[in-house]
Amino acid sequence: MTTLDLLAAAGAPTRLDPVRLFMDADIVVKLVMAGLLLASVWTWAIIVSFALRMSGIGRRTGAYEEDFWQAEDFDAFARQKGNGELPPGRVARAGVAEWRHSVKGGIRDREGTRQRLAAVMESQVAQEADELAERLNFLATVGSVAPFVGLFGTVWGIMNSFFQIGQQESSSLAVVAPGISEALFATAIGLFAAIPAVIAYNRFSHAVNRYESRLQRFADRLHASFSRQLEAQ
Numbered sequence: 001m002t003t004l005d006l007l008a009a010a011g012a013p014t015r016l017d018p019v020r021l022f023m024d025a026d027i028v029v030k031l032v033m034a035g036l037l038l039a040s041v042w043t044w045a046i047i048v049s050f051a052l053r054m055s056g057i058g059r060r061t062g063a064y065e066e067d068f069w070q071a072e073d074f075d076a077f078a079r080q081k082g083n084g085e086l087p088p089g090r091v092a093r094a095g096v097a098e099w100r101h102s103v104k105g106g107i108r109d110r111e112g113t114r115q116r117l118a119a120v121m122e123s124q125v126a127q128e129a130d131e132l133a134e135r136l137n138f139l140a141t142v143g144s145v146a147p148f149v150g151l152f153g154t155v156w157g158i159m160n161s162f163f164q165i166g167q168q169e170s171s172s173l174a175v176v177a178p179g180i181s182e183a184l185f186a187t188a189i190g191l192f193a194a195i196p197a198v199i200a201y202n203r204f205s206h207a208v209n210r211y212e213s214r215l216q217r218f219a220d221r222l223h224a225s226f227s228r229q230l231e232a233q
Contacts, residue, residue: 026160032153032186039142040193046135047200054132054207057087061211064088065218074225087128087211088218094124095222110230117226121219129212136204143198150190157183 064086071077074096098120102113161180 026157026182029153029157029160029182029186032149032156033189036146036150036153036186036189036193039146040189040196043139043142043193043197043200046138047196050135050200050204054204054211057211060086061088061214068092069221074222087125087132087215090128091121091124091215091219092222095121095219095226099226113230114223114227118219118223121223122216125212125215125219128215129208132211133205133208136201136208139197139201139204143194143201146190146194146197147187148190150187150193153186153190154183157186 065088068074068077068088074092077092095117098117102116158180161183
């Protein structure tokens with residue numbers, strides 16, 4: 001008979017069972033595993049929702065910019081058809097609001113007006129990027145912390161295994177192996193949570209940076225249009 005046959009005859013598992021590893025683990029290791037699993041579920045929820053959000057914003061931004069640049073009067077477009085739910089709509093609204101305020105009493109300082117318009121729109125662009133990237137902080141936290149949390153569960157589990165060796169006065173693999181398997185499972189769950197979080201954070205950070213650059217180009221083009229209107233007055 002092979003070793004696997006002997007184990008099967010004795011009623012021992014012949015392959016890894018994640019559920020059994022979790023149920024047989026020490027209470028501290030169970031808490032570590034449960035926390036990491038919850039973090040993994042939340043990570044995937046953020047990944048899916050953020051991917052859908054960025055895809056939708058990208059499509060709607062393209063349509064908004066096309067309509068905006070076809071408008072003859074940016075002020076009227078922002079007032080009547082401006083979409084305040086989109087980042088470029090809010091950037092345009094901030095620029096138009098500053099433009100109205102600057103030209104209301106007549107233009108006395110063209111260069112000062114240009115600087116204020118640029119500052120207002122750049123500030124709005126930065127705010128939009130910060131709001132988009134806000135939920136990515138959780139991905140960064142999980143990616144950097146989850147492996148160490150899993151390692152803590154592993155260390156605790158191994159310590160418990162050595163304690164069992166002392167209690168039973170036996171160092172056979174039958175005594176040590178189950179506890180070590182449960183402990184290493186905590187590290188595996190930590191990596192399971194951390195790896196997609198790190199990959200998603202890097203990808204989404206790049207996407208946010210690209211979108212911020214797109215907003216900045218929109219703001220620069222709008223600023224150039226305002227500058228031409230200043231020169232004509």
